[in-house]
Amino acid sequence: MEFVLAAAVIVLIISFYKRYAPVSGVECIPEDQLNHSDMIVDLRPYNDPTVNHHSPFQHVPYAYLKRFYKELPIEKIHIIASDQVDLKLGIRFLKRKGYRVEKMTLLQQSQPGMIKFKKCGGY
Secondary structure (H helix, E strand, O other), X not given: OHHHHHHHHHHHHHHHHHHHOOOOOOEEOOHHHOOOOXXXXXXXXXXXXXXXXXXXXXXXXXXXXXXXXXXXXOOEEEEEEOOHHHHHHHHHHHHHOOOEEEEEEEEEEEEOOEEEEOOOOOO
C-alpha cells in the first residue's frame, strides 16, 4: 500500500513539474518584438479567436504537436501559445525531440479583437 502511495506522489510531482516549472534556456519576448526570420510555431488551438489564420507562422495546436512535429524544420524555433501549460508542455516536447526552442511568447485576449502580452508563466 505504501508503495502505491509513493508511486502516486512521484507521478503527481513529475506532472506538476512538466506543466508549471520554468523552462530553462528559453527567452520570453513580447509579440511586438517577433523576429520573422525565426521559425515561429503557433501552439494555440484552431478555434482560438486570437489566431490569425493568414499569418506566416507555422500553426500546429499543442493537441496535434505529437502528430505533426516531424514537419517542422530543425532550426531556431519561437513558440507562441495562449496558455502557459500548453506553452511549457510544447517547449519540453520539442526540446526532447531535438529542436532548438530559443524564444517564447504567451498571449492572452484582453478585449475582443485585442491581444495583450502576458508575462511568461510567472517569470
